[in-house]
Amino acid sequence: MLIVGSADPSVLELNLKALALLGTAAYERKDYARAAEVWGRMLPLVPEGSEDAKMIRENVEEARKLAGIGSSAKPLAKAHPGVRGTVRLAAKLKNDVKPDDVLFVFARAPGGPPVPLAVLKARAADLPLKFALDDSLAMAQGMTVSSQPKVVITARIAKSGKPQAGAGDLQGASKPVANDAAGVDVVIDSVVP
Numbered sequence: 041m042l043i044v045g046s047a048d049p050s051v052l053e054l055n056l057k058a059l060a061l062l063g064t065a066a067y068e069r070k071d072y073a074r075a076a077e078v079w080g081r082m083l084p085l086v087p088e089g090s091e092d093a094k095m096i097r098e099n100v101e102e103a104r105k106l107a108g109i110g111s112s113a114k115p116l117a118k119a120h121p122g123v124r125g126t127v128r129l130a131a132k133l134k135n136d137v138k139p140d141d142v143l144f145v146f147a148r149a150p151g152g153p154p155v156p157l158a159v160l161k162a163r164a165a166d167l168p169l170k171f172a173l174d175d176s177l178a179m180a181q182g183m184t185v186s187s188q189p190k191v192v193i194t195a196r197i198a199k200s201g202k203p204q205a206g207a208g209d210l211q212g213a214s215k216p217v218a219n220d221a222a223g224v225d226v227v228i229d230s231v232v233p
Contacts, residue, residue: 056082056085056086058180059078059079059081059082059179059180060079060082062078063075063076063078063079063082063099063103066078067103070106072103072104072106072107073103073104073107073109075099075103075107076100076103076104076107076109079096079099079100079103080096080100081177081178081179082096083096083097083100084144084159084160084161084177085159085161085179085203087142087201087202088161120174120175120184120185120186120219120220121172121174121220121222122147122158122172122173122174122175122177122185122186122219122220123147123172123173123174123185123191123193123217123218123219123220123221123222123224124170124171124172124173124221124222124223124224125170125171125193125214125221125222125223125224125225125226126168126169126170126171126224126225126226127143127145127167127168127169127171127195127212127226127227127228128167128168128225128226128227128228129164129167129168129197129210129227129228130212130227130228130229132229133210133228133229133231136210136231137164137167137197137210138164139163139164139165140163140164140165141163141164141197141198141199142161142162142163142164142197142198142201143161143162143163143164143166143167143169143195143196143197143198144159144160144161144162144195144196144198144203145159145160145162145169145171145173145193145194145195145226146158146159146160146173146193146194146195146196146203147159147173147185147191147192147193148191148192148194149188149190149191149192150190150191150192150216152188153183155179155180155183156179157173157178157179157183157184157185157187157188157191158173158174158175158177158178158179158184158185159173159177159179159203160173160177161203164197167228169195171193173185173191173193174186185219186219186220188219189218189219190216190217190218190219191216191217191219192213192214192215192216192217193213193214193217193224193226194211194212194213194214194226195211195212195213195226195228196209196210196211196228196232197209197210197211197228205232206232207232207233208231208232209231209232210228210230210231210232211228211230211232212226212227212228212229212230213226214226
């Protein structure tokens with residue numbers, strides 16, 4: 041069983057725990073395909089190469105094998121295109137970024153709960169980054185990009201490597217856009233105090 045979290049829980053850490061429990065419940069019901077799908081949504085939230093990431097991948101692979109879908113199965117067709125666009129770094133912050141800094145791109149409901157509707161994890165070296173945030177990257181059941189008429193896209197270079205904002209992180213956000221907008225331009229142009 042996965043154990044994810046720390047003594048200082050944040051919204052995302054609580055969400056990791058919720059996803060772990062949801063996946064475990066599906067696994068215990070022998071709904072292995074659902075367990076693999078739910079646990080797979082945890083991977084963008086943990087540091088790549090970490091022990092947590094290794095355990096999550098192992099659990100996903102085991103559940104996929106038990107479900108008979110194997111690791112080469114095609115993902116389910118996406119019913120909703122999601123929000124698409126590009127994240128760029130403002131020239132004034134170029135010297136503040138290392139290629140291996142972690143980049144998170146989030147979709148949130150404007151004025152809604154702080155839990156992201158979708159999250160994508162990349163590296164600062166990937167900037168400018170073309171992104172697509174759709175329902176396949178959902179963090180919680182029922183809280184999807186398509187469930188909100190408008191979303192705000194936030195991009196953050198996390199110096200700590202964690203999805204939670206910290207002092208010194210670099211970020212930028214879009215204005216509220218339609219949940220199926222294309223060509224959204226997000227510029228990372230400010231420093232988190």
